[in-house]
Amino acid sequence: MGRARETELLVSALDSGAHVVLEGPPGTGKTTLLRSVASAEGTEFVFVEGNAELTPGRLIGHFDPSRLLADGYSAETFVDGPLAVALRTGALLYVEEINRVPEETVNVLITVMSEGELHVPRLGRIRAEHGFRVVAAMNPFDSVGTTRIASAVYDRVCRITMGYQSAKDEEDIVALRANTSGLPGVSTKWRAQVVEVVRSTRDHADVRVGSSVRGAIDLVGVAASLAKRRRAGITDWHVGLDAAQVALSGRMRLHESCSRAPEAVVRELYERVFGAEPTETNPEESDNKEPPPEGGEPGAPQPNEGPPPFQKPQAKPRGQKEAKIPRSQLAENPRFSEISPEVGEIDEAELNKALAEDPENTLALLADMAGATDERLRAEARRLAAKIVLDLSRRGSPVGRGIGKLRRTRADSGGELDIDGSLETILTSRAMGHAPDPDEMVARGWARPQMAVCLVVDRSGSMGGARLAAAALTAAACAWRAPGDHAVVAFAKDVKVLRSMDSQRPTAAVVDAVLALRGHGVTALADALKAAGEQLERTRASRRVVVLLSDCRASDDVDPLPVAARLPELVVLAPAGDCEEAEAFARKVGARWAALPSAKDAPAVIADLLA
Numbered sequence: 001m002g003r004a005r006e007t008e009l010l011v012s013a014l015d016s017g018a019h020v021v022l023e024g025p026p027g028t029g030k031t032t033l034l035r036s037v038a039s040a041e042g043t044e045f046v047f048v049e050g051n052a053e054l055t056p057g058r059l060i061g062h063f064d065p066s067r068l069l070a071d072g073y074s075a076e077t078f079v080d081g082p083l084a085v086a087l088r089t090g091a092l093l094y095v096e097e098i099n100r101v102p103e104e105t106v107n108v109l110i111t112v113m114s115e116g117e118l119h120v121p122r123l124g125r126i127r128a129e130h131g132f133r134v135v136a137a138m139n140p141f142d143s144v145g146t147t148r149i150a151s152a153v154y155d156r157v158c159r160i161t162m163g164y165q166s167a168k169d170e171e172d173i174v175a176l177r178a179n180t181s182g183l184p185g186v187s188t189k190w191r192a193q194v195v196e197v198v199r200s201t202r203d204h205a206d207v208r209v210g211s212s213v214r215g216a217i218d219l220v221g222v223a224a225s226l227a228k229r230r231r232a233g234i235t236d237w238h239v240g241l242d243a244a245q246v247a248l249s250g251r252m253r254l255h256e257s258c259s260r261a262p263e264a265v266v267r268e269l270y271e272r273v274f275g276a277e278p279t280e281t282n283p284e285e286s287d288n289k290e291p292p293p294e295g296g297e298p299g300a301p302q303p304n305e306g307p308p309p310f311q312k313p314q315a316k317p318r319g320q321k322e323a324k325i326p327r328s329q330l331a332e333n334p335r336f337s338e339i340s341p342e343v344g345e346i347d348e349a350e351l352n353k354a355l356a357e358d359p360e361n362t363l364a365l366l367a368d369m370a371g372a373t374d375e376r377l378r379a380e381a382r383r384l385a386a387k388i389v390l391d392l393s394r395r396g397s398p399v400g401r402g403i404g405k406l407r408r409t410r411a412d413s414g415g416e417l418d419i420d421g422s423l424e425t426i427l428t429s430r431a432m433g434h435a436p437d438p439d440e441m442v443a444r445g446w447a448r449p450q451m452a453v454c455l456v457v458d459r460s461g462s463m464g465g466a467r468l469a470a471a472a473l474t475a476a477a478c479a480w481r482a483p484g485d486h487a488v489v490a491f492a493k494d495v496k497v498l499r500s501m502d503s504q505r506p507t508a509a510v511v512d513a514v515l516a517l518r519g520h521g522v523t524a525l526a527d528a529l530k531a532a533g534e535q536l537e538r539t540r541a542s543r544r545v546v547v548l549l550s551d552c553r554a555s556d557d558v559d560p561l562p563v564a565a566r567l568p569e570l571v572v573l574a575p576a577g578d579c580e581e582a583e584a585f586a587r588k589v590g591a592r593w594a595a596l597p598s599a600k601d602a603p604a605v606i607a608d609l610l611a
């Protein structure tokens, strides 16, 4: 459907003998295009799923171990992998998701693309027959578990980008692909509305990556089956919404800073196109685009807004009056009047400008605004602060949460036996008539950095904007370093767990909770460290670290040293202007420590401390 231009470009590039990378979001028809071009041209193609486990051996081929033991190395004992097959038959090698493939496998492809042949140890050369080309696909939004492909790859391929298609083309694709058997005659208008809902997921402010046309295909298919079961029309409002939830809620990737559930976003978009929920007294309105009057029936299903699953409504901390900051006090900051020209408003452009010019002061101001008396200003500041903190913390994060790297290990320490690397040992021991020595065999395993972090935030004493911003950024930076297992506790006289080790609480919500902290009371350091130690006991990570953000001036009567000494690992982060006692404390317990010059340095300092 459509894609005339991309078809022409792909056919021409392949005709010229070039290798090609097709780059575009999921579901934009990359595979479909290649399949249809290959079949129209009568070209064979060999398909490889690109993922982190695609080792060079799996791509090229391997010696069959049992035949090898019997017959030794020969061309007959070699089992061709997809690359060897494509080379020998002059076929297209289609590698999906090339940006998920480990570097050493990509290097094999680079060699083949430049040399036109492949050298396999103990087998010899495999020359590329006429017609061999590599076509790779990748998705530019895919940032988890992927790396940007090397410029050496880009330099050897032609690139064709595939964006989302027009609404009309997507409607045609849905008409072609969606299974509506038993319910013929789905109206063109309804299908167009479905496509409109799906397309609107791609530019909603809360959504990072929206749904592809696959969402629309499934939505129509699910609605058709659901309608049959419910003996309702496919255009029934509730049938459509339920099908939309099923088809779209899992396909959208929301921004990390968004605390809404995906279901709430789907409902909002659905209502935008199909109107609000029809009232029960007026069921025939269900096909009507006009929104019914405000207000739902008391017994009617409630809208899906409200707190997202897995998240308990946030309880107000008891016994703690949180002093709010009035506008007059915020206005003492010279930047405030530009950033908030009107009551209850934040000018985002001015805020970004101020952040670029004077990040320190602006972050502190934003943290203060997150505690403003003015409710609208407070909400707006909290929303923006979470977003900015997450962006900043990610930018400073040198490690992705990416895939682990393949490492060679001893064969008796788990992993997958590297037959090729262990063959000499196997053959020799067989000739000598004894079992092979595991010490001399090689396995491949996934080396994953396994770290758990518990951040301990000291909020005794005055907890002004700058300290809050530093704490929020540190919390976000810790979340990036240990995405699975991290906890955050705050303490003054009492200890409060803001995120426990086994919780699913999103980082945005944790950042928000940190920004809501106000300081007061004594510094019960020993209790806080004890709570952190308990958090670390809940994880099975191999490295477990407590990050203490404090000036380390314990002001209760309990000595924190014995507790600190029992922690698996402690690092101390102290405000740059006030770090003598923190340094002395760290020395006494043998902990690493660093001074934190300003909030924006937190990600880099954390990365350094946890390296």
Ligand SMILES: Nc1ncnc2c1ncn2[C@@H]1O[C@H](COP(=O)(O)OP(=O)(O)OP(=O)(O)O)[C@@H](O)[C@H]1O
Binding pocket: 001, 002, 003, 024, 025, 026, 027, 028, 029, 030, 031, 032, 033, 096, 139, 173, 177, 213, 214, 217
């Ligand atoms: N232009 C098109 N013509 C016909 N069908 C299409 C077209 N584009 C997409 N589709 C349909 O949409 C679905 C997704 O397409 P396809 O698998 O080709 O996307 P892709 O870009 O390869 O996705 P991914 O990046 O996830 O591999 C398929 O069901 C396919 O049939």
Ligand SMILES: [Mg+2]
Binding pocket: 030, 031, 032, 096, 137
């Ligand atoms: Mg594909």
